[in-house]
Amino acid sequence: MLIRDKIAVVTGAASGIGNAVAQRLIAAGAKQVGIVDLTDAVHGAADQINKAQGKQVARAFQGDVTDSDFRAQVFQTLGEDSPVQLCVPAAGILRDAMAVKLNKSTGEAELYDQDLFRQVLEVNLMHPVYWTMQMIAGIAEYRAKTGAGKWSAEEDFQGSSVIIGSVSSRGNRGQVSYSSAKSGLNAAAKTLNVEGSFYGIQTKVIHPGFVQTPMVEQLPDGLFEEHLRKLVPIDRLIQPEEIANTVAAMIENPIISGPVWADGGLPPMT
Numbered sequence: 001m002l003i004r005d006k007i008a009v010v011t012g013a014a015s016g017i018g019n020a021v022a023q024r025l026i027a028a029g030a031k032q033v034g035i036v037d038l039t040d041a042v043h044g045a046a047d048q049i050n051k052a053q054g055k056q057v058a059r060a061f062q063g064d065v066t067d068s069d070f071r072a073q074v075f076q077t078l079g080e081d082s083p084v085q086l087c088v089p090a091a092g093i094l095r096d097a098m099a100v101k102l103n104k105s106t107g108e109a110e111l112y113d114q115d116l117f118r119q120v121l122e123v124n125l126m127h128p129v130y131w132t133m134q135m136i137a138g139i140a141e142y143r144a145k146t147g148a149g150k151w152s153a154e155e156d157f158q159g160s161s162v163i164i165g166s167v168s169s170r171g172n173r174g175q176v177s178y179s180s181a182k183s184g185l186n187a188a189a190k191t192l193n194v195e196g197s198f199y200g201i202q203t204k205v206i207h208p209g210f211v212q213t214p215m216v217e218q219l220p221d222g223l224f225e226e227h228l229r230k231l232v233p234i235d236r237l238i239q240p241e242e243i244a245n246t247v248a249a250m251i252e253n254p255i256i257s258g259p260v261w262a263d264g265g266l267p268p269m270t
């Protein structure tokens, strides 16, 4: 699908992978990109892009991606004239802890906090699915309104969502909530892909390995350099721009169905 002249929405775009993706879509000619994030850094991120471009192409939206009213408002604002056709839900959180932890002094075993598990599922699984569904809904309504009906292969693709998963979707010690959420994205994306094909909309997942972003900087000091680096055949951290380039290729190339492993060759860690 062509990126040029499309309206896009990227969540988690104040930082890391989301920010690199927003910039990449603009470089490929996207008409407007909604830059969505929880933090007020989202305004600076949009300003920076607009300054560099010399035009108002990035539009900041500060809010929580798990809030359905906020989501509807973002799509309504961006899709006033024509629908949002590109969606990259990249917002994500880590809340790592062992699934079951034995307290050696009391002898009691504690389970991973249930509220935290729900929060991780909401942000890392439900949000990408619902933001993608909101895009599909907008395109479906637009096609109904304009009498376009069922998509045909003579048209270009009408929409694309590339969801940011993780290599942790293969399961990983200490990440029971995060790996469950990221793994669930595979089945959700396949489902949305097959349902969305009626309207010419593709949904795919990319699973990055260790990417140099604030999320990886949260890892304990020295963990990557001393323990993890030797597991990565490319022998370095992946750069956010490399993930952004892969996301753009996944949008542009309809025969890539995903999931795509963008992990530098990292084997399963469990």
Ligand SMILES: NC(=O)c1ccc[n+]([C@@H]2O[C@H](COP(=O)([O-])OP(=O)(O)OC[C@H]3O[C@@H](n4cnc5c(N)ncnc54)[C@H](O)[C@@H]3O)[C@@H](O)[C@H]2O)c1
Binding pocket: 011, 012, 013, 014, 015, 016, 017, 018, 036, 037, 038, 039, 063, 064, 065, 066, 089, 090, 091, 092, 093, 123, 164, 165, 166, 167, 207, 208, 209, 210, 211, 212, 213, 214, 215, 216
């Ligand atoms: N960095 C890595 O090594 C790596 C590896 C695999 C997958 N990922 C995934 O890539 C995506 C981007 O991660 P990153 O490394 O760029 O992290 P990051 O921490 O730099 O960026 C994540 C952004 O998401 C935003 N965010 C979090 N919760 C939100 C919410 N409820 N509403 C709105 N915004 C919210 C944060 O404010 C932040 O700006 C995440 O989904 C992450 O799970 C990252």
